[in-house]
Amino acid sequence: MIALTIRGEYTGAITLEDMTFPDSAAYDWIQISPDEWKDERIEGKLRRTFQRHIAIFAKQSGSLAIGPVTHMLTKAETNARAQVPVTAKAVSINVAPYPAPGRPLAASTLAVTDELSGDPARIRDDQTIQRRITLTAQGSMGHLLPPRPDLREPWLISFAAPEKRETRLTQDGPVAFVQWEWSLRPITGEQGALPPMRFSWFDTGKREMRGAIMPPIPFGYGKLAENVGGMAQAPALARWSSMAAVLAGFLMPLLVLLRSRRFPALSRLKAALHRLRPNPALTDLREAARGQDLLALRRSVEKYLGHEASVSPTQNLALHRLDTALFAKEPHDFDRDAFLAEITRSRGR
Known part of the structure; x- marks a missing residue:
């Protein structure tokens, strides 16, 4: 996440204003807090100040151009109103390549939870177990999180509920959230295990790659008489x-x-x-x-x-x-x- 602050210092009475942040194929962006207007004394003179906070997420490495940004103001003059455009020039930021293969995911923190409604190692005949995996990444956006894992095994039927994926705005910036849920039920009587999962991500605080690993989940025996290999x-x-x-x-x-x-x-x-x-x-x-x-x-x-x-x-x-x-x-x-x-x-x- 690239934190960007747009700041303006104005004189005179402002009756209307409009600023549109430019879209680009090179980045995603989101406004992370409401606009701030206040009066400040700068170098002994009273000014009307404006601030907007934006989070930018580059889609590729190399030179990233942002802007220009134009703030269209309507100012009250003596007997009329005048439109005054105020433009900030474009800026360039050098974006380093993602330091690992695969789908990029960068965040300040990543939390992963894996919840089961029962003990699969002691599953009863005809019992269904719900599995819920939740990923929460501070400083990222929901669509940047990985896709839903595929839980398919020949000895298991799985029914996936619709995923929940969103970007939540907090005082500390955007938080990416995704939740997957499956209903799992063995059908052949075989003993098996769901394979481990690994979610790799770049820690923007420590500036290094890290990984969250979900251990394998063993399933116990069901009806041995109906084992397809029996x-x-x-x-x-x-x-x-x-x-x-x-x-x-x-x-x-x-x-x-x-x-x-x-x-x-x-x-x-x-x-x-x-x-x-x-x-x-x-x-x-x-x-x-x-x-x-x-x-x-x-x-x-x-x-x-x-x-x-x-x-x-x-x-x-x-x-x-x-x-x-x-x-x-x-x-x-x-x-x-x-x-x-x-x-x-x-x-x-």
Whole structure:
């Protein structure tokens, strides 16, 4: 942050005034306090003084030009009013390069908090834990703080609340604030850990790079019987694998023959053959859709989509609506029949 003070010393009666600080592609700026007008005696003469405090944030290194700044005054003369422009010349400031790779973040202080609504190492079955990370940087602006981290793990579903990002004005200058919140719930029964996070920033007081590190967060075991890597599903998977191998033995020669003849509808035939191949998770998905446990439905649809060749935009949208209902704080209407139809539509079921 570059602190800039614009000061004017005037004589005579001023009835109106207007000053517009110039915008620039080379910097961001914000006025950090109200304008100050007062009477002062300067070198024995009474003057009307004006002060405006601006915080400037350079977007790049090198010579930074600020201004000129014009203060348009309306002064009362004997029998009339006159407009008097007062202009301060442009100034240049040399901005040093940011001393590290990545997105620049400079502040006098950076505070990071990581809050959890429960102990993830002792999480119960079907329990949801809220995680909230808050960054507060003194002497910066909200849009200069880093973007939201991505919390995605194959054993976890996460639902992100809208972030809160703003610049707060205080007596000590601007303060950048951002807050992220997720609802986290393991779904596979596996033990896992969220990776550590590091937020690097330049300390403008000590003139050195510093880092705030969030340690990894381990999650305990859930339902071991439903562990995707466990043996509970092995017989069923073995049966379906055998059926798939037999079916492939009949279809592969046909596909080779069609490809050798440059069959024009090969892609359509492949899609039709995919729809004929049974999805081993379809039965469980239908049973879960008839129940009331949305988390069980979420597990079933994950298994179902894992056996599909691709996930369509319609299926992604349906999955998003399920997550919204799953993490809603209030009771949320959810049409299970419509959801099942959207998820299985690509197979014509």
